[in-house]
Amino acid sequence: MSRAALLVLADGRFPAGGHAHSGGAEPAVAAGRIKDAATLERFCRGRLHTAGLVAAALAAAAAAGCDPLLLDDAADARTPVPALRQVARRLGRQMMRAARATWPDPALDALAAARPRGAHQPVVLGLAARSAGLAPLDAAYAVAYESISGPATATVRLLSLDPFDATAVLAHLAADVDLVARQAAAAAERVATEGIDALPAASAPLLDITAQAHAAWPVRLFAS
């Protein structure tokens, strides 16, 4: 395996469309729940241990070779609001285009054919990681990190937060990212013996509620 492939996959400039999404930061800023670096860090910690953990485990399971269609169904069951299911599929479709161009693999082609409107993004990312020769833990890291780097980057734009402060938030959460990535990879490993229910299903009620509300905003900076 090439460790550099992980840097390519996790690079914010990887052309998979993530920059257009705030991961719930836009409604949180509007509601005053994120107003500075300290409140951004709390928000990110919450997102990482809920939506981030679930997504990281789906990616790790896909990278481990679990059936991506089963994982896509599991992602639906763990995403109770349509706004977030649509976002996950739209991002999945963009990730698929980028991944097929970067690491061509019949497994990616098969998933693209089975889910022409897009599979959930973490499933596609996990499969892309597998195509790139990466390990399940690598895929979990990429997704866990992305679950906080998205809101942090968006908050720089939404609040004119100092980019140094936003980056410091990500650095403060490094141990939490380690923990979540390891939990996700361990859960993915248990799928082989315990079935898909071994994957975590941690929910964040406010992320769900505010994502659905945000989708109806007439004017917004970010798609989600």
Next chain:
Amino acid sequence: MTLALPPRAVRPPAPAPPSAGLHATARIVARADAAGATRLPVLDGDGPLALRRIRAGAGQARVCVVSAMSAPLGGDRLALEATAEAGTALHVTAAAATVALPGRTGETATYDVRLTVGEGARLDWLPEPLISARGSDLRMTTTVELAPTARLVLREEQVLGRSGEETGALRSRLIVRRAGRTLLDQETAYGPGGPGWDTSAVLDGNRALGQLLVVGPEFEDGPAEVRLLGGAPEGQPGDGPGQGVLAPLAGPGALATAVAPDALRLRRLLDEAARAVTG
């Protein structure tokens, strides 16, 4: 000169004591009789879970779960199983909120609810809130198996701490399967040991949260409409009415998710969702 002390006797580790708590499984079975009325051939309370049949409307059986003592306490292993067999209508409520309390040993308590709804049957599962008292540690699981034509109305409410109290540790998982496929899988982990729960992404200081799930074949014809609950979309301070959303699941069902400062305001939001979805 040093005094040689006799080596300390190495005591073998004590065998794990049997769980100090209660083990109890209560069971309800609803069955249709020859005339199509719903009967309750099994209505077995156990330990702290006492079951009372209450007067019901036409064709429906009603059961009220009455807590006969304080439970669950740390170390308790409680289970409640209800089956609505084909063609029945079963409505289950509770007499009072369930309060998870600490036990003497600090052990985790478990409470497993297993619900099965057969073809053409309807189950209304409407218990009172689960309150996590300070120092308690409860792991709750709710597993629902639905036949393709089954209908379900399920409410789940959690309150983190009694009035003015810190919460205990409360982990809860809800898995709903329909025709063998998982329709919904949601896990919450609050209180000590649950990283990230007390943040603006998850609860933002709210102490009551709940879900109302409605599943039925009618949603295959048209999904539920999205509705924001509480009439206050954003920016409410912690003393506001709370907020929630009612939205269609990927499969034939609708789920309302709500958070509020307290149980009363939470119930208002879920009642609003119930009116919207059941008409």
